[in-house]
Amino acid sequence: MSLEEVAPAHQTFDTILVLDFGSQYSHLIIRRLREFNVYAEMLPCTQKIGELPFKPVGVILSGGPYSVFEDGAPHVDPAVFDLNVPILGICYGMQELAWINGKGVGRGEKREYGPAVINVVDDSCPLFKGVDNSQVWMSHNDKLTALPTGYKTVADTSNSPYAGIANIEKPIFGLQFHPEVTHSLHGKVLLKNFAVEICHAKQNWTMKNFIDTEITRIRTLVGPTAEVIGAVSGGVDSTVGAKLMKEAIGDRFHAIFVDNGLMRKNEAVTVKKTLDDGLGINLTVVDAAEEFLSKLKGITDPEKKRKIIGNTFIHVFERVGAEIKPKDGSEIEYLLQGTLYPDVIESISFKGPSQTIKTHHNVGGLLEDMKLKLIEPLRELFKDEVRNLGKILGIPDELVWRHPFPGPGIGIRVLGEVTPAQVKIAREADYIFIEEIRAHGLYNNISQAFAALLPVKSVGVVGDQRTYEQVIALRAIETTDFMTADWYVFEAAFLKKVSSRIVNEVDGVARVTYDITSKPPATVEWE
Secondary structure: OOHHHOOOHHHHOOEEEEEEOOOOOHHHHHHHHHHOOOEEEEEEOOOOHHHOOOOOOEEEEOOOOOOOOOOOOOOOOHHHHHHOOOEEEEOHHHHHHHHHOOOOEEEEEEEEEEEEEOEEOOOOOHHHOOOOOOEEEEEEEEEEOOOOOOEEEEEEOOOOOOOEEEEOOOOEEEEOOOOOOOOOOOHHHHHHHHHHHHOOOOOOOOHHHHHHHHHHHHHHHHOOOOOEEEEEOOOHHHHHHHHHHHHHHHHHEEEEEEEOOOOOOOHHHHHHHHHHHHOOOOEEEEEOHHHHHHHOOOOOOHHHHHHHHHHHHHHHHHHHHHHOOOOOOOOOOEEEOOOOHHHHHHHOOOOOOOOOOOOOHHHHOOOOOOOOEEEOOOOOOOHHHHHHHHHHOOOOHHHHOOOOOOOOHHHHOEOOOOOHHHHHHHHHHHHHHHHHHHHOOOHHHOOEEEEEEEEEEEEEEEOOEEEEEEEEEEEEEEOOOOOOEEEOOOOHHHHHHHHHHHHHHOOOEEEEEEOOOOEOOOOOOOO
């Protein structure tokens, strides 16, 4: 039995199902719905409706990069219309509704990308309740050339005569624009109208309710005697997960921190002080640096590095877990991981609209024959929800707002082969960067910051001598959900000071650069 089989959130909370056609905005639909306490989940558009493990109270068809009339374009399972629940199609999703009901979709004379002003022509439509003529965000090449059979127009723009449509007899709606992005000024109102007024979804998705249901869920799965080991790193995700497990099963939870030689400076000491001394969680610290680094010798491919690190983690956990003897004489059965919903979304790969960007340590880097059963109590949450959960659980603000650290650690911040010397360079540069960010009072303004060591060398001058050393790339981002992110704009004086300190204090560095790439197109980490 897996945790997902024990009263998952979609069986406890009214759920809006988002079927994803590959849009870069799909995750924003979920975030907007959760902002007004309506639970939502995303599945690929190829999902067979008959295999759904739950019945949603409503369905949203997302946008996507394809044209519905092209060969090989993705299409929704027709059985979605047999669910007899309200449906909202957004951009490609609306064109899918039209294609199914008359095929009135064609290439527009010009691509429409950016702001437009909608004109609400039918204010009796429940989707547009409280929505005035206002700015919306368009992002499409194709558009409706005619009303689909059984529909009426409820909104238009100067370039899109069918910017909003509604089925005459059923609660099925379509929008050519994207209400989920902030540029659509009344977008949240539209989504709330759909979820609350039309689907009648209960607005009970709160972290307080989540705690209650998740503790019950964990206790049901684990039972009255089984014990759990926890994969903790000192970051907010694993710490909140560990605290939640302690609340659920008390001393039957054992936190294990593996020092893999790829951690931040002084991390083992910090983790012990936080979890053991501060939160009263049973903690075992394991020094496995040599084991990890030896297995990474000669490996440069980032996916291979992630797999090796993930697999080695499990080997270590199983070995240490075998040394922990439960009171009833049995063996440890379960392993806690701090997987979040963005990890799950980015690691899903389905035929057609989406590609796997990279394997997440918490999702795709595990052994296929792993003996321990996974418990991932946070896998339905976004980062900001985890932070709110941490506050409710009484975790100190300093830890709740700590920047995230990837499961593979510095192993994916050293580009190329990972060696002790390379790790030391990246670690020391990262420490200086974060130290200066804190000293300048910027830490809480930034969502994540780190230093990456690039596999290139650059000529430098120290005194009268020529040097030929490596390059550090600094990265700092602002984000709310880690699905999209913008680079943080530092003052030039700050970057100048950090650069000077790194070049002068870290042996082996000749040059420092600053990464100004947003996500997308880049990911947060370099590997």
